[in-house]
Amino acid sequence: MGKKLTSRAQDYSQWYNEIVQGADLAENSGVRGCMVIKPYGYAIWEKMQAELDRMFKMTGHENAYFPIFIPKSYLSKEAAHVEGFAKECAVVTHYRLKNSEDGKSVVVDPDAKLEEELIVRPTSETIIWDTYRKWIQSYRDLPILVNQWANVVRWEMRTRLFLRTAEFLWQEGHTAHATRKEAIGETEQMINIYAQFSENFMAMPVVVGTKSQNERFAGAEETYTIEALMQDGKALQAGTSHFLGQNFAKAFDVKFATKEGKQEYVWATSWGVSTRLMGALIMTHSDDNGLVLPPKLAPFQVVIVPIYKGDEQLAKVSKTANKLKNSLEERGVSVKFDNRDTHKPGWKFAEYELKGVPVRIALGMRDLENGTVEIARRDTLEKEICSVMGIEDKVISTLDQIQDNLFEKASRFRNNRSYYVDTKNQFIKKINEGGFVYAHWDGTAETENLIKKETKATIRCIPIDSKNETGECLFSGKPSEKRVLFAKNY
Amino acid sequence: MGKKLTSRAQDYSQWYNEIVQGADLAENSGVRGCMVIKPYGYAIWEKMQAELDRMFKMTGHENAYFPIFIPKSYLSKEAAHVEGFAKECAVVTHYRLKNSEDGKSVVVDPDAKLEEELIVRPTSETIIWDTYRKWIQSYRDLPILVNQWANVVRWEMRTRLFLRTAEFLWQEGHTAHATRKEAIGETEQMINIYAQFSENFMAMPVVVGTKSQNERFAGAEETYTIEALMQDGKALQAGTSHFLGQNFAKAFDVKFATKEGKQEYVWATSWGVSTRLMGALIMTHSDDNGLVLPPKLAPFQVVIVPIYKGDEQLAKVSKTANKLKNSLEERGVSVKFDNRDTHKPGWKFAEYELKGVPVRIALGMRDLENGTVEIARRDTLEKEICSVMGIEDKVISTLDQIQDNLFEKASRFRNNRSYYVDTKNQFIKKINEGGFVYAHWDGTAETENLIKKETKATIRCIPIDSKNETGECLFSGKPSEKRVLFAKNY
Numbered sequence: 001m002g003k004k005l006t007s008r009a010q011d012y013s014q015w016y017n018e019i020v021q022g023a024d025l026a027e028n029s030g031v032r033g034c035m036v037i038k039p040y041g042y043a044i045w046e047k048m049q050a051e052l053d054r055m056f057k058m059t060g061h062e063n064a065y066f067p068i069f070i071p072k073s074y075l076s077k078e079a080a081h082v083e084g085f086a087k088e089c090a091v092v093t094h095y096r097l098k099n100s101e102d103g104k105s106v107v108v109d110p111d112a113k114l115e116e117e118l119i120v121r122p123t124s125e126t127i128i129w130d131t132y133r134k135w136i137q138s139y140r141d142l143p144i145l146v147n148q149w150a151n152v153v154r155w156e157m158r159t160r161l162f163l164r165t166a167e168f169l170w171q172e173g174h175t176a177h178a179t180r181k182e183a184i185g186e187t188e189q190m191i192n193i194y195a196q197f198s199e200n201f202m203a204m205p206v207v208v209g210t211k212s213q214n215e216r217f218a219g220a221e222e223t224y225t226i227e228a229l230m231q232d233g234k235a236l237q238a239g240t241s242h243f244l245g246q247n248f249a250k251a252f253d254v255k256f257a258t259k260e261g262k263q264e265y266v267w268a269t270s271w272g273v274s275t276r277l278m279g280a281l282i283m284t285h286s287d288d289n290g291l292v293l294p295p296k297l298a299p300f301q302v303v304i305v306p307i308y309k310g311d312e313q314l315a316k317v318s319k320t321a322n323k324l325k326n327s328l329e330e331r332g333v334s335v336k337f338d339n340r341d342t343h344k345p346g347w348k349f350a351e352y353e354l355k356g357v358p359v360r361i362a363l364g365m366r367d368l369e370n371g372t373v374e375i376a377r378r379d380t381l382e383k384e385i386c387s388v389m390g391i392e393d394k395v396i397s398t399l400d401q402i403q404d405n406l407f408e409k410a411s412r413f414r415n416n417r418s419y420y421v422d423t424k425n426q427f428i429k430k431i432n433e434g435g436f437v438y439a440h441w442d443g444t445a446e447t448e449n450l451i452k453k454e455t456k457a458t459i460r461c462i463p464i465d466s467k468n469e470t471g472e473c474l475f476s477g478k479p480s481e482k483r484v485l486f487a488k489n490y
Numbered sequence: 491m492g493k494k495l496t497s498r499a500q501d502y503s504q505w506y507n508e509i510v511q512g513a514d515l516a517e518n519s520g521v522r523g524c525m526v527i528k529p530y531g532y533a534i535w536e537k538m539q540a541e542l543d544r545m546f547k548m549t550g551h552e553n554a555y556f557p558i559f560i561p562k563s564y565l566s567k568e569a570a571h572v573e574g575f576a577k578e579c580a581v582v583t584h585y586r587l588k589n590s591e592d593g594k595s596v597v598v599d600p601d602a603k604l605e606e607e608l609i610v611r612p613t614s615e616t617i618i619w620d621t622y623r624k625w626i627q628s629y630r631d632l633p634i635l636v637n638q639w640a641n642v643v644r645w646e647m648r649t650r651l652f653l654r655t656a657e658f659l660w661q662e663g664h665t666a667h668a669t670r671k672e673a674i675g676e677t678e679q680m681i682n683i684y685a686q687f688s689e690n691f692m693a694m695p696v697v698v699g700t701k702s703q704n705e706r707f708a709g710a711e712e713t714y715t716i717e718a719l720m721q722d723g724k725a726l727q728a729g730t731s732h733f734l735g736q737n738f739a740k741a742f743d744v745k746f747a748t749k750e751g752k753q754e755y756v757w758a759t760s761w762g763v764s765t766r767l768m769g770a771l772i773m774t775h776s777d778d779n780g781l782v783l784p785p786k787l788a789p790f791q792v793v794i795v796p797i798y799k800g801d802e803q804l805a806k807v808s809k810t811a812n813k814l815k816n817s818l819e820e821r822g823v824s825v826k827f828d829n830r831d832t833h834k835p836g837w838k839f840a841e842y843e844l845k846g847v848p849v850r851i852a853l854g855m856r857d858l859e860n861g862t863v864e865i866a867r868r869d870t871l872e873k874e875i876c877s878v879m880g881i882e883d884k885v886i887s888t889l890d891q892i893q894d895n896l897f898e899k900a901s902r903f904r905n906n907r908s909y910y911v912d913t914k915n916q917f918i919k920k921i922n923e924g925g926f927v928y929a930h931w932d933g934t935a936e937t938e939n940l941i942k943k944e945t946k947a948t949i950r951c952i953p954i955d956s957k958n959e960t961g962e963c964l965f966s967g968k969p970s971e972k973r974v975l976f977a978k979n980y
Contacts, residue, residue, distance in 0.1 A: 030620050034557035042554045064532045067524035076595045087587040091598050094581040095645040105566045130520050140832045155585040342630045
């Protein structure tokens with residue numbers, strides 16, 4: 001504590017790592033690519049989970065749980081899925097250990113080889129649609145609106161805490177519908193829920209759009225995405241929702257009897273967000289002093305730090321502090337009173353600044369005499385001496401202001417770094433500077449690949465609200481009907 | 491639906507399986523030993539989780555998340571742990587698949603062999619204590635009170651839904667303390683929380699005690715357990731809390747500086763309950779008509795079934811039903827109004843009976859005319875016509891009565907099947923009939939093993955409240971100071 005962070009300007013990636021570790025959010029484990037999510041980081045994830053879960057249930061979804069293992073043969077049943085999906089997976093081949101001959105360690109028992117290898121789920125479409133076959137006979141069994149909170153594993157070679165880890169936590173919704181239209185409606189509903197969550201809770205503005213064919217989920221007919229802009233000018237894909245057509249129903253033979261008695265394949269969607277959102281949250285709001293948290297997702301919104309000398313003063317300050325804590329909690333504000341005598345106030349100030357606690361209240365003997373407290377806002381770092389009378393209203397309105405201010409600030413940043421470009425030179429310049437670049441594209445995968453190769457930019461999405469506007473593809477000169485969103489990305 | 495269940499008397503094990511599947515709680519998956527927890531079953535588990543999580547947090551615990559994989563070498567660091575712990579584990583040996591030569595399937599890529607195999611966690615002491623080494627330097631860092639909600643895998647050969655599955659869901663608490671006394675206090679606090687949860691929420695009476703050395707957790711100095719009696723007379727271990735001494739701190743070199751500046755090893759506990767509690771819940775209360783749920787854990791406590799002919803009647807009934815639903819929900823009661831027109835009332839009655847919904851309200855045209863409803867209790871199967879005026883109070887008091895009645899009924903059953911026996915013949919007779927058998931034992935592992943071999947009974951626990959009472963071991967004739975609890979077990 002007290003050691004200054006590397007600044008964003010100095011080394012953005014180092015700054016990120018120092019915040020993740022300094023704010024006690026997560027750390028690397030002894031297992032390559034797998035992270036430990038520490039209590040303070042996990043508490044933020046729990047807040048995210050609780051709100052998302054509430055939104056899912058409000059829209060009629062239920063939770064369930066499917067096996068962590070997927071038989072290897074399932075993966076190849078949906079051709080596009082296995083082709084397009086990364087084959088970097090954790091493969092279970094044996095089911096027993098035994099003592100080594102010298103008795104000092106354990107070894108894999110060669111007699112305990114599995115007949116068919118099991119894959120630790122990288123995503124669960126295959127095992128779930130294998131299950132849905134048993135659940136669905138008739139239109140009466142539809143829709144199925146199921147979500148799962150789970151861990152998944154993708155064997156990434158280059159990992160970064162929260163952003164890209166071999167194991168991560170996520171939710172995956174898997175729904176089954178009687179009609180194409182209903183399934184598309186569900187896909188759109190869920191991307192909108194993600195967008196609302198991002199903007200209203202994470203205070204993170206997003207662009208909603210669909211993916212180009214190249215970037216679509218393996219096995220999907222359409223992938224919707226929300227894309228956010230990070231402070232280094234790179235885009236981060238924060239959530240996706242897939243319309244899977246009848247692909248998985250066909251691969252796993254899931255049919256239903258319609259009201260008219262015909263047999264038809266079921267329509268599918270899947271949608272998910274992960275602990276990657278933690279990375280997005282950190283990079284959207286934090287500054288060179290550390291983490292900055294939107295009040296709606298902070299493990300505690302207010303910290304009270306007592307300023308005192310000796311037990312007698314602490315007792316006096318604590319009395320007022322506890323009263324304040326209780327009255328704030330009655331109003332629905334979460335409060336930590338840090339009365340540890342093992343650390344000095346200055347150390348605590350630095351710690352809670354690094355941890356992004358939205359509001360800090362300092363309370364000393366002089367405050368008791370004057371009937372005041374000192375309130376500090378994490379977002380603006382402004383301090384103010386306030387009367388303790390009516391302080392609850394002041395704190396609540398400050399929390400609201402911080403939530404709004406963070407969203408506005410992030411939106412301003414995003415808008416200032418969004419460019420409409422019409423020449424190839426401009427395109428390359430803006431991509432290299434970093435930001436969202438809206439440009440015409442001819443709609444072909446060839447050109448998309450060429451642009452990626454030449455500039456490292458990818459099509460983040462075809463924005464939902466992109467207006468029809470004739471133009472020319474910057475790279476091929478062929479006609480284009482609308483602008484799409486390009487950026488370098490995480 | 492409508493098909494009668496196998497009765498308990500006829501085939502207890504078949505009865506259990508039929509309830510689990512018929513009530514839509516869980517089913518077997520395409521992966522050997524791994525279950526799918528269906529939405530209705532998962533909703534019960536979520537209720538359990540929410541309450542346990544609340545109790546953990548009330549006592550100062552925080553959640554965190556540790557990797558699913560454990561490097562093989564970690565397992566052998568704590569000698570008793572690897573010796574005593576089942577070696578049936580899922581072993582990850584490779585990290586990549588590739589297309590087969592014929593292009594029709596995927597095969598394990600032999601070039602992607604891990605240098606060190608990874609074990610899918612069967613429990614997390616080793617990976618967590620490897621992490622705690624980094625978290626703990628001084629007494630200021632203690633205690634650490636961390637819990638994890640996670641999936642774990644133990645490669646069981648004979649599996650049964652919820653009771654014994656290869657993958658299961660659980661929570662595992664792992665705490666670190668500066669003193670032996672504090673760690674023992676934590677171990678005892680947590681077993682008491684489990685006992686309170688079992689009795690107050692699951693309505694399942696338990697015996698709290700410690701395990702004999704034979705039955706202790708591998709690596710523990712003391713294991714506390716809660717033991718419940720199932721309707722077939724077998725015991726079920728429903729939760730355990732372990733005092734781990736300094737064993738894991740020594741194995742992973744976790745020391746702290748005391749206030750006096752000395753270096754000492756940290757004291758540890760771990761404690762867990764799992765989806766096995768679902769099996770315990772089902773077997774404690776259910777009857778030959780299906781599942782019976784205590785109101786505090788029911789996904790919905792009340793179901794309203796409309797009785798009507800045609801849309802006009804349905805509209806009228808729905809108006810009253812929705813009003814009732816809202817007014818019950820305002821009072822904190824969870825209600826489902828099943829207005830599906832795809833199923834008849836009789837079918838719905840049977841379904842909700844099988845699913846154990848505590849209170850069913852039927853509402854038809856005659857009820858509207860008379861200002862009445864029909865209330866049916868799932869536990870006693872009693873029906874009653876009640877005035878719709880003040881029905882909310884009636885429903886709430888009925889739910890309370892059901893919760894109490896289930897606990898009393900289960901307690902009566904348990905007490906009637908608890909025996910204090912003083913001869914070997916009596917012991918064998920009662921063990922074979924099924925039940926809790928309290929008997930003297932000489933305290934040796936030899937005798938314990940002999941008894942298990944001769945009678946299939948194990949020592950479930952040495953009850954905390956077992957009075958000192960001199961006696962003779964029924965099998966060895968050697969002196970004994972107190973009775974211990976024997977039973978056959980799950």
